[in-house]
Every structure is written in C-alpha cells, then in structure tokens.
Amino acid sequence: DQQVKQNSPSLSVQEGRISILNCDYTNSMFDYFLWYKKYPAEGPTFLISISSIKDKNEDGRFTVFLNKSAKHLSLHIVPSQPGDSAVYFCAARLQGAQKLVFGQGTRLTINP
Amino acid sequence: EAGVAQSPRYKIIEKRQSVAFWCNPISGHATLYWYQQILGQGPKLLIQFQNNGVVDDSQLPKDRFSAERLKGVDSTLKIQPAKLEDSAVYLCASSAPGGSYEQYFGPGTRLTVT
Numbered sequence: 001d002q003q004v005k006q007n008s009p010s011l012s013v014q015e016g017r018i019s020i021l022n023c024d025y026t027n028s029m030f031d032y033f034l035w036y037k038k039y040p041a042e043g044p045t046f047l048i049s050i051s052s053i054k055d056k057n058e059d060g061r062f063t064v065f066l067n068k069s070a071k072h073l074s075l076h077i078v079p080s081q082p083g084d085s086a087v088y089f090c091a092a093r094l095q096g097a098q099k100l101v102f103g104q105g106t107r108l109t110i111n112p
Numbered sequence: 113e114a115g116v117a118q119s120p121r122y123k124i125i126e127k128r129q130s131v132a133f134w135c136n137p138i139s140g141h142a143t144l145y146w147y148q149q150i151l152g153q154g155p156k157l158l159i160q161f162q163n164n165g166v167v168d169d170s171q172l173p174k175d176r177f178s179a180e181r182l183k184g185v186d187s188t189l190k191i192q193p194a195k196l197e198d199s200a201v202y203l204c205a206s207s208a209p210g211g212s213y214e215q216y217f218g219p220g221t222r223l224t225v226t
Contacts, residue, residue: 043220
C-alpha cells in the first residue's frame with residue numbers, strides 16, 4: 001500500500017515563476033513531513049520539514065504547507081531557479097519511530 | 113564534516129551471483145538505514161539499525177538479503193543470490209541520536225543484474 005503519494009511524475013516551470021509540488025498521505029499517525037531533493041547520481045538531500053502540529057514552514061525560497069484535514073502537503077518554490085531542477089521526494093515519519101515513508105518523487109524542470 | 117560514504121558506486125552482476133555493498137555513516141550517528149530505490153519509485157526502507165541492533169527489517173527479503181553493522185559503525189548489505197528485480201540504487205542513510213527525523217544519505221550504489 002502506498003501511504004505517501006506524489007501523483008505528478010513531472011513538472012515543468014519557467015524560471016522566476018512559482019513551482020508547486022504536491023503530496024498526499026493516508027496514515028494519520030505521521031507526525032513529521034519532509035521534502036528531499038535529489039540530483040542525478042547523488043543521494044537525496046534534506047530540504048525542509050514540517051511538524052504535524054503546524055500548517056506552514058518557510059525557509060528562504062521554500063515553503064511547505066500542510067493541510068491535515070485533507071491529508072495533503074505541498075512545497076512551494078518562489079522564485080524558481082535553474083538549479084532547482086531535480087527530483088523532489090515527499091517523506092513522512094511515523095509517530096514514535098525514525099522510519100521514513102517516501103513518495104514516488106516528482107521530477108521538476110526549470111526552463112530558462 | 114564528512115558525509116555518508118558508500119562503495120562501490122556501480123556494480124553489474126549476473127543473476128544468481130552475489131554482491132555486497134558497504135556504508136560508512138556520519139561519525140556519531142547511531143542510526144543507520146539501508147534503502148532500495150527502484151527506477152521511478154521512492155526509496156523503500158530495507159533495514160534500520162540502532163547502534164549494533166536491528167530496529168526494523170520488516171521489508172528485507174531475508175531469503176536473499178542480509179545486513180550487518182559490526183561495532184555500531186560501518187555496515188554491509190549483501191544479496192545472495194541476486195535476481196533481475198534487484199536492479200536498483202541502494203542507498204545508505206544515517207541520523208543523529210535523540211530521535212532525529214532528518215536522515216543524511218550517501219550517494220548510493222547502482223546495481224544492475226543481467
């Protein structure tokens with residue numbers, strides 16, 4: 001069963017515009033949500049996270065929004081830059097554990 | 113601070129052969145994870161160690177996969193015998209003590225089984 005889903009395999013955005021990546025989850029026992037960014041031939045790197053008790057967390061150009069009632073989170077990148085082109089993974093942590101459950105990833109391409 | 117190290121970076125083997133991957137986590141990180149990432153999918157946890165002990169190996173195919181973490185530092189993941197469906201990137205990650213949710217990943221080993 002896929003507890004964390006990223007339904008868009010790819011997204012193409014023009015440089016300078018906003019990129020919005022979406023993620024849905026099914027398990028109410030997730031207490032932390034994270035976004036990881038992955039370049040080719042490298043491991044995923046941590047980008048930003050949000051606790052389940054919050055609805056927004058911001059770090060520079062990156063903002064994550066959490067809608068618990070809809071079991072949905074999104075990552076906003078403003079403004080988008082060419083270096084943002086990568087695969088983005090949404091991940092969720094089960095309450096009381098360190099285990100992360102990952103979505104399938106969304107490939108973001110920023111066009112000049 | 114040195115990151116998570118993995119070797120080899122690439123490996124090609126024939127089915128039914130065996131293969132081993134090595135991981136050296138970030139110094140001081142008590143928790144070590146092995147993930148399997150099949151093309152087009154997200155990383156899937158295979159096994160999680162806390163120091164020397166196994167915390168979670170519920171998704172490890174134990175008939176062919178094995179892992180160990182001697183002395184609570186380096187870890188080795190082995191596949192014997194390999195199947196075609198084992199072709200994937202094997203990622204090692206570590207996290208700091210105290211229940212940190214942030215995991216630091218190595219570059220991965222890309223395994224191709226022919």
